[in-house]
Amino acid sequence: MKKDIKIAVASGKGGTGKTLxxxxxxxxxxxxxKYQLFDCDVEAxxxxxxxxxxxxxxxxxxxxxxxxxxxDKCTYCGLCADYCEFNAIVIVSQxxxxxxxxxxxxGCGLCSYICPVNAITEKEKPIGKxxxxxxxxxxxxxxxxxxSESTPSPVIRSLKKEIEPDNPAxxxxxxxxxxxxxxxxxxxxxxxxxxxxxxxxxxDMKLSIEVFKKLNKKFGVIINKSGEYTxxxxxxxxxxxxxxxxxxxxxxxxxxxxxxxxxIVKELPHYKEKFMELITEIERMLQ
Amino acid sequence: MKQIAILSGKGGTGKTSxxxxxxxxxxxxxxxxxxxxxxDLHIILEPEILRREEFKGRYEFKILPEKCTSCNKxxxxxxxxxxxKTGNKYTIDEYECDSCGFCFRVxxxxxxxxxxxxxxxxxxxxxxxxxxxxxRLYPGEENTxxxxxxxxxxxxxxxxDEKREYILIDxxxxxxxxxxxxxxxxxLVIAVTExxxxxxxDLKRLLKTAxxxxxxxxxxxxxxxxxKEVSHKIENFCNENGYEVVARIPFDSVxxxxxxxxxxxxxxxxSSEASKILTKIAREIQ
Amino acid sequence: MKVAVPATGGSMNxxxxxxxxxxxxxxxVDTNTMxxxxxxxxxxxxxxGAGPAAARAIAERGAEVVLTGAVGPNAKQxxxxxxxxxxxxxxxxxxxxxxxxxxxxxx
Numbered sequence: 001m002k003k004d005i006k007i008a009v010a011s012g013k014g015g016t017g018k019t020l021x022x023x024x025x026x027x028x029x030x031x032x033x034k035y036q037l038f039d040c041d042v043e044a045x046x047x048x049x050x051x052x053x054x055x056x057x058x059x060x061x062x063x064x065x066x067x068x069x070x071x072d073k074c075t076y077c078g079l080c081a082d083y084c085e086f087n088a089i090v091i092v093s094q095x096x097x098x099x100x101x102x103x104x105x106x107g108c109g110l111c112s113y114i115c116p117v118n119a120i121t122e123k124e125k126p127i128g129k130x131x132x133x134x135x136x137x138x139x140x141x142x143x144x145x146x147x148s149e150s151t152p153s154p155v156i157r158s159l160k161k162e163i164e165p166d167n168p169a170x171x172x173x174x175x176x177x178x179x180x181x182x183x184x185x186x187x188x189x190x191x192x193x194x195x196x197x198x199x200x201x202x203x204d205m206k207l208s209i210e211v212f213k214k215l216n217k218k219f220g221v222i223i224n225k226s227g228e229y230t231x232x233x234x235x236x237x238x239x240x241x242x243x244x245x246x247x248x249x250x251x252x253x254x255x256x257x258x259x260x261x262x263x264i265v266k267e268l269p270h271y272k273e274k275f276m277e278l279i280t281e282i283e284r285m286l287q
Numbered sequence: 288m289k290q291i292a293i294l295s296g297k298g299g300t301g302k303t304s305x306x307x308x309x310x311x312x313x314x315x316x317x318x319x320x321x322x323x324x325x326x327d328l329h330i331i332l333e334p335e336i337l338r339r340e341e342f343k344g345r346y347e348f349k350i351l352p353e354k355c356t357s358c359n360k361x362x363x364x365x366x367x368x369x370x371x372k373t374g375n376k377y378t379i380d381e382y383e384c385d386s387c388g389f390c391f392r393v394x395x396x397x398x399x400x401x402x403x404x405x406x407x408x409x410x411x412x413x414x415x416x417x418x419x420x421x422x423r424l425y426p427g428e429e430n431t432x433x434x435x436x437x438x439x440x441x442x443x444x445x446x447x448d449e450k451r452e453y454i455l456i457d458x459x460x461x462x463x464x465x466x467x468x469x470x471x472x473x474x475l476v477i478a479v480t481e482x483x484x485x486x487x488x489d490l491k492r493l494l495k496t497a498x499x500x501x502x503x504x505x506x507x508x509x510x511x512x513x514x515k516e517v518s519h520k521i522e523n524f525c526n527e528n529g530y531e532v533v534a535r536i537p538f539d540s541v542x543x544x545x546x547x548x549x550x551x552x553x554x555x556x557x558s559s560e561a562s563k564i565l566t567k568i569a570r571e572i573q
Numbered sequence: 574m575k576v577a578v579p580a581t582g583g584s585m586n587x588x589x590x591x592x593x594x595x596x597x598x599x600x601x602v603d604t605n606t607m608x609x610x611x612x613x614x615x616x617x618x619x620x621x622g623a624g625p626a627a628a629r630a631i632a633e634r635g636a637e638v639v640l641t642g643a644v645g646p647n648a649k650q651x652x653x654x655x656x657x658x659x660x661x662x663x664x665x666x667x668x669x670x671x672x673x674x675x676x677x678x679x680x
Contacts, residue, residue: 012325013299013325013327014298014460014461015297015298043461043462043463044296044297044461044462044485044489046485049484049485083388085387086387087622087626088622090628090629091629092629092633092655094633094635095655095656097632099625099654101622101647101650101651103646103647104622104625104647106385106387108367108388108389110364110387110389113364113389114393147462148646149463150462150463151463152463175460176324176325177427178324178424178426178428178429179382179429182427183382186382186383198543198547199330199331199547199549200303200327200546203327203330204327207325208426211427227543228544228547229543229547250540250543255538258483259482259483259484259486259513261484436595440595467646471643471645472591472642472643499646500645501643501661501662
């Protein structure tokens with residue numbers, strides 16, 4: 001694999017085992033090499049839970065620039081409000097009020113640019129936190145969306161700026177197929193899709209596959225919580241010529257370890273083996 | 288008329304499976320799936336579609352190549368890296384574009400157009416469990432509260448027309464505006480949680496949001512025996528803060544089996560332990 | 574004073590809408606004369622920011638108070654910034670009943 005490879009781990013839905021795969025892979029891959037693990041699930045980042053005794057090496061805000069309207073200069077013409085696609089500005093000339101709804105603002109900068117009297121300046125607004133932790137060869141970079149915020153994309157953008165371009169990286173993507181997932185994976189070399197072996201999982205997997213094809217991404221599938229329904233999924237994937245990496249069975253032991261924040265490759269040797277095989281398969285595919 | 292929303296802080300807690308059974312246990316109702324990003328209820332309910340509508344959720348912006356003079360203005364102003372330059376050709380990356388319209392407003396040649404984009408679709412249908420309204424946002428679209436609000440509005444109209452007592456809502460996971468649009472104005476939130484490391488903090492966030500909207504919340508701890516210690520922590524938190532725990536459901540393979548057979552648990556295994564608990568939940572919330 | 578009530582219809586007998594931002598109408602009631610003006614909600618068709626758009630519509634007409642079932646955080650913030658007081662909990666009643674209740678409770 002090339003030295004600066006970027007691999008994303010994605011899933012159709014929450015709870016399928018994406019973080020399980022991303023964290024265990026990152027742990028094993030970083031044993032012999034410097035690796036970065038980006039937790040891009042900024043609404044609920046939980047990769048860090050699986051790594052104890054890490055050292056926090058950085059903490060900073062993820063910001064967007066939002067407008068501040070100077071009431072002394074504002075003529076209440078309403079142009080900024082008319083042009084704002086997100087209705088984040090309300091101008092009521094009758095009572096001389098110019099109000100910015102910070103929660104709706106996307107930080108695009110249009111209003112300050114077009115104000116005919118230069119009454120709008122911009123200020124930084126923190127919308128999330130970027131934190132970096134190190135344990136041995138692994139640097140974990142996490143984005144966390146602040147509680148009152150509703151758009152994750154700007155935090156993901158800020159987080160990805162923290163990349164060390166010469167070192168390989170794993171991206172733990174947010175679940176689903178929304179635009180925050182696309183922002184996470186659009187520049188990666190490869191996607192590992194974790195699918196749950198159930199009718200819901202199957203449906204959601206197909207949605208994800210649709211997106212990867214549209215983005216022209218190379219990808220392969222891990223079937224998690226494998227059981228009765230697995231054959232149906234395998235049949236479909238074989239038909240579509242999609243690579244199946246491995247299956248992880250529906251295992252209460254895994255669920256328990258996961259709920260304790262433990263890495264299964266550390267606690268259960270047969271899973272360490274399985275993940276080592278997975279790594280070999282991925283390397284083979286990316287030759 | 289009472290509106291009940293079933294939500295979870297994070298995906299994978301079993302919210303949709305539980306809602307599917309409740310749909311059969313609560314009769315005089317309209318059912319809505321507000322998880323428009325990844326709707327799953329229809330997989331179990333096998334709906335017969337009565338009405339399908341397109342959803343125009345946002346605007347999209349496109350550069351008309353015949354008018355573009357490659358002046359670079361759009362590239363200079365775009366903060367989202369959405370303007371792609373290939374030689375002299377300029378295009379807008381539909382996935383990176385934030386739809387802010389900055390380029391549209393500043394293009395000196397008026398070479399950029401703005402138009403409504405069909406970003407999803409919604410359906411009114413009939414199912415074994417009664418009338419069912421659901422929607423789907425196309426992949427890559429931003430989760431928008433507008434679609435959720437729209438189908439909730441449709442559900443309210445149906446409930447009024449057919450004189451239904453309840454609207455049962457399968458909500459989206461996580462936080463953010465689709466969850467808020469699901470919560471606003473409901474009478475009861477059922478928060479489904481599971482005892483994982485982050486389960487408690489996800490639950491707290493959800494309950495806090497419901498409180499903010501002055502909506503009453505009750506809690507279901509699903510798969511509680513995966514980690515009894517964490518389940519206890521969750522129960523303690525609920526007790527200390529006045530949230531009623533209406534049920535503790537043990538990890539049960541019958542949920543997966545029922546799903547594989549395209550049935551709700553209550554249909555598939557009506558005398559199972561899980562079904563007994565689900566029946567109790569339905570009674571409690573009506 | 575002028576009171577704004579989000580409603581499902583254009584009259585005093587319409588039901589109070591349970592949510593502020595996407596209701597069909599606002600009824601602006603002058604509590605001195607009990608005369609009312611129905612205003613179509615500009616927020617109804619919007620993709621986002623319906624609340625603030627609605628807030629603007631009622632602020633332009635001089636409303637000082639809003640009576641509603643519930644209100645979203647964006648709308649609430651905008652209304653407060655505009656100097657408009659928001660009272661929630663006016664559920665399952667007509668606009669007329671809501672105004673009467675408000676006047677009773679705030680003699």
